Amino acid sequence: MPAASSFPKYARRRLPNALTRAWLTLLMLSVASALLTVLPIPPAVLAGGILILALAKCRVILARYLDLANSPAWLRGFTMVTTGFAIIIFALYLI
Template sequence: MAQPSSLTNISRQRSSNPLIQAWLALLSLSVGSALLTLIGAPSAIIAGGILLLALIKARVILKHYLDLENSQSWLRGFTMVLTGFSVVVFALYLV
């Protein structure tokens, strides 16, 4: 019977690690924020998009790095507070 190679086992381990997936998500969201600045949209839309991506990044950090995935009530509470803060910051930006 053929044994699977150790390289295959390592690559499966790496792709299933939730911290690596979270890191890749944060990296792609950061690239998305940078690319958002290059489009020719009005500044309010760009600022709102960057703020929304920052809110998503904060949720990824809370969920995976601070391990609030197992405590949905704390995750929901932090998300609500951060969302409220983001709305206030965006409103101040528009004024």
């Protein structure tokens, strides 16, 4: 068994709380969106990738910031609506 540190600050590492993790996730998804625009890929694939990343960010915001993680039915409903909206937007883009 490892010995405990004599410094209380380093005795136990805590994970960041849910809002901090959500913020870091949103930051990473935003960086991924920005990096996706630099890649030499067809515009339709680029638009689809950006929409998928936007849906992931929307889900994080709904689950953590609006606290719908505690209400799975509402989270699922909002996810279905935003996914349908993204599909309509992508279909209109392709036309």
